[in-house]
Amino acid sequence: MSMIDDLIEPLEEDTIRGSLDHCIKCTICETYCPFANATPLFPGPKYVGPQAERFRDGGDHSPDMSLDYCSGCGICTQVCPQGVKIAEINSKARAKLWDERGIPLRNKILARPTLGGRLATPFAGPVNWALGNRLVRGLIERVAGVHRKAPLPRFAGRTFQSWARHHPSPLTDKTVVYFHGCSTNYFEPRLGEMAVAVLEHNGFRVIVPRQDCCGLPLQSNGSFDAARKYVRRLAGALAPYARRGHPIVATSTSCSLMLKREAREILDVTDPEVEEVGRQTYDICEFLLDLHDRGELEVDFDPLPMAVPYHAPCQQRGHGMGKPALDLFGLIPELRIEEIDVDCCGIAGTYGLKKEKYDISMSVGDRLFKTIEKLEPEVAACDSETCRWQITHGSGVVSVHPIELLYRSYGL
């Protein structure tokens, strides 16, 4: 019997499906799910997760389209007191469903920000004009199913990569690698510059390797195979640095989560490269707070006499790192932060852009928007880009990454 004693570890996929065994139907996930509470079209995480999973036989006809109304925000997994990987079960089932039915063109486009970025950047002016035009948006809604009011970002007309190539980072004995993600590259290069400045202010040489999408939008739109290709390629670009022991710092909470956990847990990518990169990856606020904990963060902060509402994005919970931005804000004199106690802004990556889901998404975020609006702040802060665009769209208040406040306070 000794062969039984040295246990064989079950596959990652099994531990996720197997986690449904822990469900005692307490319904806590359903009471927390922002989407089940906003729309009757989504039967809720317990239903589509541990319950429905028992009826899935791995065959090729998933009967439950209602599953697609799950946004993948991951709150259910976070609140489950029993350790059921609800969101992960749902992601896999959703991918299976789209795999069987064929992924709509709209989802394919939304899932490839680099493609759009590359094509549109040289023509940013006219493209931005078009995306702001009601008639064009109406047409896009009809043809492609992207809601006419959905908060699409504006192309910057230049890329962060091109800035970084010409930016000489000072040679120091401390090196970090910056994983900027697609949105910084094409939509918010200014954020990348600020992140680099903050890191350099703290004595780091910042390396910006060439990099592509992490695959997250593909994953959340059900193209697992394509997502695996992207995350492997990204890991390939970052792995040499990870092996040298350089921390990889990211400004996008959801993209860094892909490297940290989701590639393994949802996409079943177990390559050692992805693993190595994942271990070395940090959210930028997490990284700076670690520095501070070691007494290594520059604290020459100038006062910022302003009140800023802060929304911690739901995907940030997946990092299991708390809300490091809040601690960093605490270092800035005279900055008054109001944390808004709302779990989700509703956008969930590309979910709220879709024609049939826009209203649900806006209704999920409604309380957040109203609370922010009422405070009439100069800016709101949030770590995740799509959430910032959604908050700006829903509340009319400009929304910035926490790094921008640190940058300002450092006087850079």
Next chain:
Amino acid sequence: MVEAEVLVIGGGATGAGVARDAAMRGFSTVLVDRDDLAMGTTGRFHGLLHSGGRYAVKDPPSAAECMEENRALRRIAADAIEDTGGLFVSTPWDDPAYPDLFHSGCIEAGIPVEILSTAEILRREPRLNPRISGGFAVPDGAIDAWKTVWGCALSAKEYGATILNYHRITAVHRSDGVVTGATAVNAISGEEVAISAGFVVNASGVWAGDVANLAGCEGVTVLPGKGIMIAMSHRLVHTVVNRCKKPADGDILVPIRTVSVIGTTDTEADGPDDVAIPQDEIQLLLEEGEKLVPGFRRARALRVWAGSRPLVKDDKADDADTREMSRAFALIDHKERDGVEHFLTITGGKFTTFRKMAEVTVDRMCEHLGTARSCTTAEEALPDSGHHRFYWLGARLARREETLNDDQLICECELISRRRLESAMEQRHTQNLDDIRRTLRLAMGPCQGGFCIYRATGILHSVERLDYSAANSALLRFLQERWKGVRPILYGDQLRQARLDDWIFQGLLDVEHLT
């Protein structure tokens, strides 16, 4: 007074099969069971539709018979069958000489068998132990006992039969050595019912000796061979998985509906009603399960139960009597054995061969009655199976999807909606929630009724217009029944569930003080 040409005693698979066969051959038939249908051995098996693979080495004629009946049931009972396919796999603990014997045995018995590589097996069933070394695919399947038995009963009814469940036979009447009927007592009302019948078939399985005694045919000995089974809370595999070795304890995992059932053990029971669960047998099954699926012990066990195979030991029966006593089942002709006419006992066998057993029995009855009527049960589909589409695991999820927002979900684990539950209650017209459980699989999922059964009680209360005390006792009775199967496997996740359920029923509803 009920009058019929044929009385069938015992509403398991065999009895229901006999009743259907007799009714289809034009006999007016009445089927009687002391409990609900399929509550004995039939309702207490793992759900395997045999390909015959398990008998391929030891008993090739039985194997061939299983395969033949497997094909027949696929024709007539598609709605009750899931076409899972079956695997026989060799683990490091199994005799390496067995696979060759198995392969030639299958071929000899006419069982379609395919040799599979380890890689192919693991591709099909990734949770299996990666240390297995090859195996075979055979056409095993999973079959729902209750659907099949009720299908037979309803089919019999369509052909004019009467179904008297919850009627216990207290006497079998004889006149000049000829059986003429029986007395039954309604187990719910206590009312006595006289049944006049020209022919009586004793199909009471492990209780067959008791019923034969009532007819004065002493000494029919049916030994109950008890086996326990554990249902794991979800499908660890989607194919029936057997160990490729001489059949033994804990060597099969059957995916049936939403669970996977590991079975079984074999010990002599203390009588036909013994369903006690020995702890050491649970441990044994879990240990064997671990060999097939690593991590098995950490998976959630939902429920455990015992059922007894009827094993006939009849010293009185000489060779002539056992003419049709195949090694698989026993047809005892009491005219030849005891000089008692118009009385047959059919017992033993396997679920998979019940139809054949019924056919052989009714053939013999026709012989006795001097009439030749041919059997059509292998061709005509059961009432819900006319579409010839196999049951599919996702069926309830698909149906639920259609009524997501206009019908309440009552049993969350088994996806039973309010309307479905109400119509089953109206159809069964019962005060016993366990009858509804067997009809719909109510409360058979992971929470074992924790969340649905108080809801179902409320609905039963209004559908049946029960007074509150009757509703309360229906609830209590059901909880007691569920508890029996949960208590022996209280560890890990199911223990947590039981604690939560306990808080609901004791803490919130204070069920022990309901009156």
